Amino acid sequence: MRPQLHPDRYDFTVCENAPPDAFAIVCEDEGLTVIAPRNAGEWARISLSVHSSLSAVGLSAAMAKALADRNISCNIVAGCYHDHLFVPWPRRQDAMAALAALSETAA
Template structure:
């Protein structure tokens, strides 16, 4: 795929580099996962499944926090999602990971967002 200026932008594939440079960012908004047919204009993601369409959108009553990784990860990178999921699972935190072309986004329980950030910072520091 070509970038906006026609350049090929592939992203990082080395797992050690990805983890060391992931720089997680916690977004202030709460998010909600819901099903429906009409997505709100501020929807973060729309996923069409056989059973229904899943919509991830900001919502004041949402139970999920979004953490974005600043590193430009390649869609073909191997192990990043697994490393993140393990670091969070070790603390009893679920990780719902959505991959964008440039960045990965992790949805965690709202009340565990700060603990999730701590786990990700510790993971990143072990690879620096």
């Protein structure tokens, strides 16, 4: 999986217009959910460096279980090439360790 921890903090907010630095935008009935880097953000972003398929079965579940087993919440955003996991900022190193352990067992 080769997880990569990004140095920026991220925030999830609802906006009418997406800011230019938005990482992801989700259009919901209630408004635009924007994920963007913010100094006071509560989330860390971990990206999988390997190309992941949108049709892969079980990858998200395996990652979610590895993190849940350590009581780490996770929000996963999938792009066409990579998965991005948002975990609580204070638990980012714990999440990296959980994903590294998962990678070792899958190898």
